Amino acid sequence: MAQQTFRTRTQDNLGATKKYDAEAIRRYYRFRPWKVIGRAIKIFWFFTGFVLGMWQDSRQHQQSEHKSQRAEQLRKILTALGPTAIKVGQALSTRPDLIRKDFLEELVKLQDSLPPFPNEIAFRIIESQLGKPARELYSEISENPVAAASLGQVYKAKLHTGEDVAVKVQRPNLRPIITLDLYLMRWAAGWIAPWLPLNLGHDLTLIVDEFGIKLFEEIDYINEGRNAEKFAVNFSNSPQIKVPDIYWRYSTNSVLTLEWINGFKxxxxxxxxxxxxxxxxxxxxxxxxxxxxxxxxxxxxxxxxxxxxxxxxxxxxxxxxxxxxxxxxxxxxxxxxxxxxxxxxxxxxxxxxxxxxxxxxxxxxxxxxxxxxxxxxxxxxxxxxxxxxxxxxxxxxxxxxxxxxxxxxxxxxxxxxxxxxxxxxxxxxxxxxxKIVEIAYPYVARRLLTGESAQLRRRLIEVLFKNGKFQWERLENLIAIARADKSFDLLPTAQLGLQYLLSEEGKFLRHKLLVALTEDERLHTEEVRRLWNLVKEDLQPNRIFNAALVALAEFGSEGAAAILPAFSRS
Known part of the structure; x- marks a missing residue:
């Protein structure tokens, strides 16, 4: 009787949990070996042909000729095994330490796309989750899904208040499928890890656990809605980024209603x-x-x-x-x-x-x-x-x-x-x-040059000084790289730099710049001339004058009066 109570409690806990719990999953399937064995046989059957093909290629010295064929075969096996396997394939496509190079290109082709599940099941899920039939909740809803993926499918609908929305419905019985696959993956990882080189097998179970955590988060639509709102807050000042609104009244862990995006891939x-x-x-x-x-x-x-x-x-x-x-x-x-x-x-x-x-x-x-x-x-x-x-x-x-x-x-x-x-x-x-560096490098250079935080200003100084000596070429390179972005305006950066130099925090840099101009027992006029030629188009005299006035005004008359003597002493 006690054992039966424990089994029931374990099953209830597994069904109710919203977060990945490796130990709870292990306890649950320990009393259900028939489920584990059935799924293991299916996986084993799918991979037997693949392994035999690899062995035959090796025996006949045809690995090179058949490597693209085997990579494609692996991708199709993962697709056939369902949502967890597809997610595994996508994750492995970014793991050069776990997967041979010749398989990576094929695995990156994996997409989250599966045939949709029946509409009547989807509408039953909406009703059970939101308490009313879909036709009552929404003034309009598409007869068929407009998109289907490994974890769910999407319908286009309209609220009674007139807003166009996307209704995302999770596939039925997704959690049992995922937990069983994760249990088998973790069990296999524990057996395989000791046979792998240290850098491959040291944290194999941890990798499975991290994957499980993210997969459980992905099938919790409440969590997804909160993520969307946090993402929207981060980009609230960016007019170029759009994040759909979440309609919480029509959302649960398995159904998510969000603003319809009129756009195209x-x-x-x-x-x-x-x-x-x-x-x-x-x-x-x-x-x-x-x-x-x-x-x-x-x-x-x-x-x-x-x-x-x-x-x-x-x-x-x-x-x-x-x-x-x-x-x-x-x-x-x-x-x-x-x-x-x-x-x-x-x-x-x-x-x-x-x-x-x-x-x-x-x-x-x-x-x-x-x-x-x-x-x-x-x-x-x-x-x-x-x-x-x-x-x-x-x-x-x-x-x-x-x-x-x-x-x-x-x-x-x-x-x-x-x-x-x-x-x-x-x-x-x-x-x-x-070329990604044509955008990434100017972005990093701009962030270093503008120095919005003390940490970034410290890193800029680290770039500009090496062994105590000012690196003129690096400053030239940073400016040139930043100006590769046509939208980059150097003047606001120069204004920020002036404000920083006039501040107490900039005292060290003021001293360093004065030393840099006269180090090696000479005036570095040639370096200054090169810098001027690089920036003179952006720094017209009238713009410089106005920027200097703004910088001094923001700094304040008392601050300027206090810092000018210190600057002269530097």
């Missing part, structure tokens, strides 16, 4: 052109918003595939589907900016230390043998070949290092890589000549 180049939109502008908006998510807000959309990004007729970029999001801690954001600074600085020792802080290398790793490898992989990113850089190239090159050095991709960064690679692929669809 970014990959529909015909409609983009017909609407008179500039594809390069859309690419810039998408990449810069992605950089803002990572480096400013720390809250990023981890699944920006073509079905989740829409171009609107008015030129705005609309994000939809906020199920897969993640949050970066402040110290992680700062370390990411550090790594960009060290990359610009070509300081590969510091960059290796950044990789340790970010979790790509363990704290016990001896970084000295790795530094030359980093220089080999990253050494030509800033230089003559910068225009040829892309994330896919760097991912491929890193995948070769994974087996020679103890690099690993932390689970959180697998989502970041997925986001960046997906955005880059989307941009290349719109513009085959697109």
């Amino acid at each position: 970014l990959t529909d180049t015909v409609q983009v052109k017909a609407a008179g939109l500039d594809s390069d502008t859309l690419v810039r908006i998408g990449v810069e918003s992605g950089l803002q998510q990572l480096l400013e807000f720390g809250f990023f959309h981890a699944d920006p595939h073509p079905g989740n990004l829409f171009a609107m007729p008015d030129g705005r970029l609309a994000y939809i589907d906020f199920g897969m999001m993640d949050q970066l801690e402040e110290n992680t954001k700062e370390t990411l900016v550090d790594s960009v600074v060290h990359l610009i600085d070509k300081n590969y020792i510091a960059l290796a230390e950044d990789f340790v802080k970010l979790g790509f290398l363990t704290p016990e790793t001896d970084i000295w043998p790795i530094v030359p490898a980093l220089e080999t992989v990253l050494g030509d990113i800033i230089g003559e070949s910068v225009g040829n850089f892309n994330f896919k190239t760097i991912t491929d090159r890193f995948s070769e290092l994974m087996y020679d050095y103890p690099f690993r991709v932390p689970a959180k960064f697998a989502l970041i890589i997925r986001s960046l690679v997906t955005q880059e692929g989307l941009a290349l669809t719109l513009n085959p000549d697109f």
Whole structure:
């Protein structure tokens, strides 16, 4: 009797839980071996043909000839196994430390698309979740879904108050399917990990757990709605980004009603052109918003595939589907900016230390043998070949290092890589000549030059000074890179710089600049002349005068009176 009570309680807990709990799932399926065995046999059957094909290729020395065929076969198997397997395939497509290079290209083709489930089931779910039939809740609703994915499908509807909405309905019995697959994945990870190299198997169960956490979050539509609202707040001052409103009265954990977006997929180049939109502008908006998510807000959309990004007729970029999001801690954001600074600085020792802080290398790793490898992989990113850089190239090159050095991709960064690679692929669809650094570098340079925070100003100083000496060429490069973005106006940056120099915080930099002008026992007039030639078009005398007046006015007469003697002493 006690055992029966325990089993019932375990089942109830598993059914009620909204968050991933590996231990609760393990307890539940320990008493249901027939379910585990049945699913395991199905998975085993699907993969037997794949493994036998790989073995036969190896035996006949035909791996090279058949590698594209096997990669395609793997993609089809994952698609046939259902939503969890599709999500696994998408996640693995960003894991060069876990998947061979020749499989990556095929896995990135996986899309969240499955045949829709019956409409009568979808409408029953809406009624059971919202308490009324769909025809009463909405004045209009489409007979069939307008889109179907691995986790749900979407209907177009109209509220009685007149607003056009999208009604997202979750597939039935999704949680039992996912929990069973996650249980089997975690069990397999525990068996496989000890047989893998350290950098591949050290946290295999943790990777499964991270995947499970994100998957459970994705099937909780209340969580998705909150994510959308948080994302909207972050971009509230950006007129180029649109986030749909959530209608909470018509939303539950399994049904989500949100504002209908009148737009078209970014990959529909015909409609983009017909609407008179500039594809390069859309690419810039998408990449810069992605950089803002990572480096400013720390809250990023981890699944920006073509079905989740829409171009609107008015030129705005609309994000939809906020199920897969993640949050970066402040110290992680700062370390990411550090790594960009060290990359610009070509300081590969510091960059290796950044990789340790970010979790790509363990704290016990001896970084000295790795530094030359980093220089080999990253050494030509800033230089003559910068225009040829892309994330896919760097991912491929890193995948070769994974087996020679103890690099690993932390689970959180697998989502970041997925986001960046997906955005880059989307941009290349719109513009085959697109180079992400042409947007990313100006963005980072602008952020360093404007220095909105003390941390960014500190990193700018780190870039501009090396071994105590001012690096004139780096300042020239930063300005040149920032001005590559035609919308960048140097004058507000100069105004901010003047305000900073006049502040107490800028006392150190004032002193350093005066020393820089006279170091090596000479006046650096040539360097100043080059800088002036670089910026003189942006800094017309009348504009400089007005900006100086504004800077002094904002600083205040008392502050100026107090700082001028200090400036003269510097």
